Amino acid sequence: EKQPCMPTHPQKPLIIKTQVQFTTKVRLLVKLPEVDYQLKVKTTFDRDPPPGKMNRQFFILTQNTKVMDVEESSNGCLSVEFRHLQLKEKKFNGTKGNEGPLTVTEELHMITFEAQFTLQGMPIDLMICSLPLVVISNVSQLPAGWASVMWYNLLTDEPESMLFFSNPPRATWSQLSEVLSWQFSSFAGRGLNKEQLSMLGEKLLGQQPVHNDCQVSWSKFCKENIPGKPFSFWIWQDSILDLIKKHLLPVWIDGNIMGFVSKETERALLRERESGTFLLRFSESHLGGITFTWVEQADNGEAKFISVEPYTKNRLSALPFADIIRDYKVIADGIVPENPLKFLYPDIPKDEAFGKHYNSQQSKGKIHIFPYFPMSLIPISTLPNVTPLQCSSPDPPMSPGMFHVLSQQLSPFEMAAVSSQCLDRGF
Amino acid sequence: EKQPCMPTHPQKPLIIKTQVQFTTKVRLLVKLPEVDYQLKVKTTFDRDPPPGKMNRQFFILTQNTKVMDVEESSNGCLSVEFRHLQLKEKKFNGTKGNEGPLTVTEELHMITFEAQFTLQGMPIDLMICSLPLVVISNVSQLPAGWASVMWYNLLTDEPESMLFFSNPPRATWSQLSEVLSWQFSSFAGRGLNKEQLSMLGEKLLGQQPVHNDCQVSWSKFCKENIPGKPFSFWIWQDSILDLIKKHLLPVWIDGNIMGFVSKETERALLRERESGTFLLRFSESHLGGITFTWVEQADNGEAKFISVEPYTKNRLSALPFADIIRDYKVIADGIVPENPLKFLYPDIPKDEAFGKHYNSQQSKGKIHIFPYFPMSLIPISTLPNVTPLQCSSPDPPMSPGMFHVLSQQLSPFEMAAVSSQCLDRGF
DNA sequence: ACAGTTTCCCGTAAATGC
DNA sequence: TGCATTTACGGGAAACTG
Numbered sequence: 001e002k003q004p005c006m007p008t009h010p011q012k013p014l015i016i017k018t019q020v021q022f023t024t025k026v027r028l029l030v031k032l033p034e035v036d037y038q039l040k041v042k043t044t045f046d047r048d049p050p051p052g053k054m055n056r057q058f059f060i061l062t063q064n065t066k067v068m069d070v071e072e073s074s075n076g077c078l079s080v081e082f083r084h085l086q087l088k089e090k091k092f093n094g095t096k097g098n099e100g101p102l103t104v105t106e107e108l109h110m111i112t113f114e115a116q117f118t119l120q121g122m123p124i125d126l127m128i129c130s131l132p133l134v135v136i137s138n139v140s141q142l143p144a145g146w147a148s149v150m151w152y153n154l155l156t157d158e159p160e161s162m163l164f165f166s167n168p169p170r171a172t173w174s175q176l177s178e179v180l181s182w183q184f185s186s187f188a189g190r191g192l193n194k195e196q197l198s199m200l201g202e203k204l205l206g207q208q209p210v211h212n213d214c215q216v217s218w219s220k221f222c223k224e225n226i227p228g229k230p231f232s233f234w235i236w237q238d239s240i241l242d243l244i245k246k247h248l249l250p251v252w253i254d255g256n257i258m259g260f261v262s263k264e265t266e267r268a269l270l271r272e273r274e275s276g277t278f279l280l281r282f283s284e285s286h287l288g289g290i291t292f293t294w295v296e297q298a299d300n301g302e303a304k305f306i307s308v309e310p311y312t313k314n315r316l317s318a319l320p321f322a323d324i325i326r327d328y329k330v331i332a333d334g335i336v337p338e339n340p341l342k343f344l345y346p347d348i349p350k351d352e353a354f355g356k357h358y359n360s361q362q363s364k365g366k367i368h369i370f371p372y373f374p375m376s377l378i379p380i381s382t383l384p385n386v387t388p389l390q391c392s393s394p395d396p397p398m399s400p401g402m403f404h405v406l407s408q409q410l411s412p413f414e415m416a417a418v419s420s421q422c423l424d425r426g427f
Numbered sequence: 428e429k430q431p432c433m434p435t436h437p438q439k440p441l442i443i444k445t446q447v448q449f450t451t452k453v454r455l456l457v458k459l460p461e462v463d464y465q466l467k468v469k470t471t472f473d474r475d476p477p478p479g480k481m482n483r484q485f486f487i488l489t490q491n492t493k494v495m496d497v498e499e500s501s502n503g504c505l506s507v508e509f510r511h512l513q514l515k516e517k518k519f520n521g522t523k524g525n526e527g528p529l530t531v532t533e534e535l536h537m538i539t540f541e542a543q544f545t546l547q548g549m550p551i552d553l554m555i556c557s558l559p560l561v562v563i564s565n566v567s568q569l570p571a572g573w574a575s576v577m578w579y580n581l582l583t584d585e586p587e588s589m590l591f592f593s594n595p596p597r598a599t600w601s602q603l604s605e606v607l608s609w610q611f612s613s614f615a616g617r618g619l620n621k622e623q624l625s626m627l628g629e630k631l632l633g634q635q636p637v638h639n640d641c642q643v644s645w646s647k648f649c650k651e652n653i654p655g656k657p658f659s660f661w662i663w664q665d666s667i668l669d670l671i672k673k674h675l676l677p678v679w680i681d682g683n684i685m686g687f688v689s690k691e692t693e694r695a696l697l698r699e700r701e702s703g704t705f706l707l708r709f710s711e712s713h714l715g716g717i718t719f720t721w722v723e724q725a726d727n728g729e730a731k732f733i734s735v736e737p738y739t740k741n742r743l744s745a746l747p748f749a750d751i752i753r754d755y756k757v758i759a760d761g762i763v764p765e766n767p768l769k770f771l772y773p774d775i776p777k778d779e780a781f782g783k784h785y786n787s788q789q790s791k792g793k794i795h796i797f798p799y800f801p802m803s804l805i806p807i808s809t810l811p812n813v814t815p816l817q818c819s820s821p822d823p824p825m826s827p828g829m830f831h832v833l834s835q836q837l838s839p840f841e842m843a844a845v846s847s848q849c850l851d852r853g854f
Numbered sequence: 855a856c857a858g859t860t861t862c863c864c865g866t867a868a869a870t871g872c
Numbered sequence: 873t874g875c876a877t878t879t880a881c882g883g884g885a886a887a888c889t890g
Contacts, residue, residue: 018878020863089878104877137878139864291799309799318745318804330800337764372718372736373757373808377745381800445860447881516860531859564860566882 014130015145016109018058018137021084026113026128028068028078039068039117041080045087047112047129050162055107057090058135068115087135105144106165108132108152132162143238147222154179165218173201174212176221180237188244189253196260203284204233231287239288247316248290256280256344256353259290267305269345270295276342283310292325294340306340308381322357324379325350331382441557442572443536445485445564448511453540453555455495455505466495466544468507472514474539474556477589482534484517485562495542514562532571533592535559535579559589570665574649581606592645600628601639603648607664615671616680623687630711631660658714666715674743675717677784683707683771686717694732696772697722703769710737719752721767733767735808749784751806752777758809 016022026041043064046057062085068078111130116123132152134145148165154176155169171179177197185191192200201210204220222234229236240259244252251257257280261269266281275297283289289310296304311324329337344353443449453468470491473484489512495505538557543550559579561572575592581603582596604624612618619627628637631647649661656663667686671679678684684707688696697704702724710716716737723731738751756764771780 017863140866141877307799309802311802315802372734375736375738375742375806375808377742377804378807379802380805381802444881567884568859 012142012146012149014132014149015134015136015142016087017139017142018087018089018135021086023081023083024085024111024130025079025081026068027071028126031077032117032119037117039078039115040065041068041113041115043082043085044112044114046090046109048110054092055102056104056135057092058087058109059090061086061088102165103144105134105136105141105148107134108148108162108164109135110162132160132164143235144222146238147234150179151218151221168218170215170217171221172212173205173210173214173216176204176216177201177212183241184244187241188249190255192260195265196258199260199262199265200237202262229285236284236287240282240290243282243288243290243313243316247313248321250357251280251321251354254353254357256348257290258345266293267303270305271303273345274343274347276340277345277347278341278343279345281307286310286312288312290321292328292341294342296340319377319379320357320359322354323359325354326358327378329378329380331380337380439569439573439576441559441576442561442563442569443514444566444569445514445516445562448513450508450510451512451538451557452506452508453495454498455553458504459544459546464544466505466542467492468495468540468542470509470512471539471541473517473536475537481519482529483531483562484519485514485536486517488513488515529592530571532561532563532568532575534561535575535589535591536562537589559587559591570662571649573665574661577606578645578648595645597642597644598648599639600632600637600641600643603631603643604628604639610668611671614668615676617682619687622692623685626687626689626692627664629689656712663711663714667709667717670709670715670717670740670743674740675748678707678748678781681780681784683775683780684717685772693720694730697732698730700772701770701774703767704772704774705768705770706772708734713737713739715739717748719755719768721769723767746804746806747784747786749781750786752781753785754805756805756807758807764807 024043028039032039043060043066045060049055049057064082064085066080066082068080070076071079110132113126113128113130115126117126118124132149134148136142136145151168151171152160152164155171156164177192177200180200181191181197198210201214203226204216205214208214220233222232225232226236231239244257248257252259259280259282261279261281262284263281266279269279270277270293273295276294278292278294280290280292283291289312291307291310293305293307296306298304308328311321316324325341327339328341329339331337341350343349451470455466459466470487470493472487476482476484491509491512493507493509495507497503498506537559540553540555540557542553544553545551559576561575563569563572578595578598579587579591582598583591604619604627607627608618608624625637628641630653631643632641635641647660649659652659653663658666671684675684679686686707686709688706688708689711690708693706693708696706697720700722703721705719705721707717707719710718716739718734718737720732720734723733725731735755738748743751752768754766755768756766758764768777770776
């Protein structure tokens, strides 16, 4: 019914947006014997900016010192949580010698925690820093920022410089495909299967055969546009993940969206299938679009493949995708409208695949809210006549594997879960 | 195509939202002979709070003094414009003795401008204040705030107390109907005609005959809910104005929306009309809804009146209203879908009335964005069988009059146009 | 508990900086 | 001038607060 602004920006740790509050937490892992006095922790942002390149620098606007307290949930160790922190940029009147083509989302920042105490008369300084953070000023920068966080954590074992992206290492396709699948599994409840990943690999690496040890550069992954398109590979796939999260979640989780499949493969798959067999594919030409393609076997043995103009989030918020599939009709002028979608590839009856996600609407329930006629929207294609394309060879689908979360093992000390919501850190 | 967040909150002067910048301007109407030195103006918010009741108080966060300058556009008089002003609430640790049931949108505030200069050795103080202002913290308070501004300016001749709404005067229906029409004329390009106003009058005053000198209380106008409804009269009509501004503007301006018409009158009008005659009516039960009702003359001489479930902004942003009228179909099960809308009351062929607002879409233009089928949405009602209602007696429509802007004459000195955008004031 | 009010913050648009 | 980045702020929802 209504779907204006769904919950966005879920757990994307290590990205902080200016003007938006964030939270951070430090835990003292070592138990200090005789600390009955107040242990004060100070939080500093960009305490030790990297030498050379002069990036943006931020500071914490709000109160940045607090006393540690015994943590209840855990086994009584000390911890402190800073809430409602906010960042503001330090303004330099001097030259902002921004050499190097680092974008703001490639800039790495850091939070430093400091504390002092006296042990047996000896003053001891504690200090620890967070994993590198990315600071953005608008959610439009979130995808790029998240790519940086992932690339860093994927490819760093030892603490790297804040200048990581001055010369970022390459990733192997093996590493990358795991991350890509993990993304979908983690944010949309279902990862990517071999076929989907292989399509993505070809898209990223070009026509060359895709091996696990193919190298992918940071630039190719996230900075360069896909040839002939006005967006990069990462932005493209992220727009799709977003579309899934907002409009396709249950259908995606059911595994009924093949999605990442080239037009060639699509045709090869549908070629020999019964008329009305269709599959769902993400648009490669526009951000965040999904279309369906069905096959019609003509009497002369030739197969026609027909795709509908991709649905974007605007369209899908007017009408849920499952309902579109249920109600879709083609009106070839004068002829009685008909729904050409019959079987989800390979041969699952449409209602069996999507039935449970149909919205009640029309033919069910509240038919008679007297005195009004109910109203619903029907997706149709009106057309005078159409031309088809052709085919190649088939290929079966496969179930996706489960992938484990990556980011956890990459930090020294205890894991730093940082986000606009929470940054958690242990000494 | 896309219609996510249209330009909202247009010129509603005298309402200031916290956290949002506003602008104010003062002009020195008197020409000072020998003022070649800097004439500094200071702006203060809530400088002299009313005694007694302890309301919220605000202050100007940003710089509040500025030097007057010769105005270019005007004939060289001095003026100064404060931009990027922002309000913050003064917090009192003491008791906020909020006696009296004044809501925040009934609280009146004021900006004071002060300047000093020396004329022939004599120090002279200038001071002037703005018209009363309403301070809100969220756009959701804008309609209520705007009602206050209008009520005040409608009913005040001499500078009234800031406590105006402690005991607000009544308005006559004559005054009120003029304001209501002015609203529509000013924000939606077309005012209200006699019939529309008379329906509104009945709604506001109950069944009693509506005369120009009927009295309407502030409470009835804006605070009490309409009997049986969870919203007040003002909120209801404002939701409709908003719907028009965002989704019905051209159709409204053309005068093809009767809109404010009771169900009884509606039926009386349609009773004797040809089958397929319809009119457009705003929902009285839900905020911001519009429906169409058409008549079907049965063979036995009985008229059926059928209304569609009201369209709200969510629906209308999926499909423009004119297209809904063009494409609307009823599918009474099994029967070939048909558009029951033929003539706009009294007898204007549908396409003649709405044709120029049809969206190109489907049957025109970009039919073949190969390789995709174009897609569009069709509004339909699916139903098994329906029951009609009945009728009373006819009543012709009438063209709306032009109404002049109210707010201009109400201030002493030069008009104070205040808004989140601009507050303009003369000494 | 609850209603009136404010704060939070995404997402689009506009403004700004370089 | 164009692109990168930030700011502005409407609108929905959550948080606050008496």
